[in-house]
Amino acid sequence: MAQSAAPVATDPRTVTVRVRTLLMAAAVVVAAALVWWGLSYATGMRPLSTGSSLTGPHGLRIAARTPDAFGSGPTAYVWRPGGSYVVTVQIHNSASVPVTITGVGHTPSGWVGAISGPTIENGDGGTLEPIKGPFHHVHIGPDAYGVVTLVFHANPKALCGAGTAALMDSVDLHFTTLGVFHDTQAVPLGELEAVMTAPRSGC
Numbered sequence: 395m396a397q398s399a400a401p402v403a404t405d406p407r408t409v410t411v412r413v414r415t416l417l418m419a420a421a422v423v424v425a426a427a428l429v430w431w432g433l434s435y436a437t438g439m440r441p442l443s444t445g446s447s448l449t450g451p452h453g454l455r456i457a458a459r460t461p462d463a464f465g466s467g468p469t470a471y472v473w474r475p476g477g478s479y480v481v482t483v484q485i486h487n488s489a490s491v492p493v494t495i496t497g498v499g500h501t502p503s504g505w506v507g508a509i510s511g512p513t514i515e516n517g518d519g520g521t522l523e524p525i526k527g528p529f530h531h532v533h534i535g536p537d538a539y540g541v542v543t544l545v546f547h548a549n550p551k552a553l554c555g556a557g558t559a560a561l562m563d564s565v566d567l568h569f570t571t572l573g574v575f576h577d578t579q580a581v582p583l584g585e586l587e588a589v590m591t592a593p594r595s596g597c
Contacts, residue, residue: 441493442567442579445484445539447586448522453477454548457559457591470559470589473508477548479588482517482524484541485581487534491572495532495542499566499578501549508560508590510549517541542567546588554592563587 454471471479487493498514501507516525516532524543534540544565564582571577 439489439571439577440579441487441489442495442569442581443486443488444581444583444586445486446522447481447483449479449481449586451477451479454479454590468585468587468589470591473548473552473554473590473592475548475550479509479546479590480524480543481512481546481583481586481588482522482541482543483586484519484522484539485532485534485567486537486539488537489571490536492533492535494570494573495534495540495567496570496576497529497568498542498544499568504551505549506551506553508549508552508554508558508592509546509562509588510551511547512544512562512565512588513547515543515545517543546590548590552592559589559591561587561589 451471454474454477457470457472471477485495498512500512501510514529515527516530517523518525519539519541522541524545532540532542546562562583564580564587566578566580568576568578
């Protein structure tokens, strides 16, 4: 008499666990891919550029007004203890996502050039006047403007005597994208660049 094996029943709970595990694994892969894409997109952006501005020296006299000494460049100022050159400028965000300016790169503590800094302050969006006090992060929406103040200082540690000119033609702005991804962009200053001459007689 022929005999046949009875089919083995599959526990529905086992099938459910396997499907759930596969779905969780797929979700992890998709999330990792999105994070990788977002990081690549955010860190590859260079969305910042300068707009309208207001500049002014504080405690510095003019060494040479352009275009007399430096072609089509900016006005040069003579180094003087405690002096500073202040730029309040609109920063345009050309990205389709918001960014937040969190700070600025500055010269190291042992720097001996004629100009040190810059340090960063807030600025008034209506008047472009500096706002004194602690710097607060500047949130800039997509295709919008924010305002910061950059202060370039007559470096108290400067080694002078050569009569040479020092300049800073860009600033490294630190910012976050979507409040998550941190990045730094070198933003050219153009005609706003800081130029300072070191006195031949020494600082």
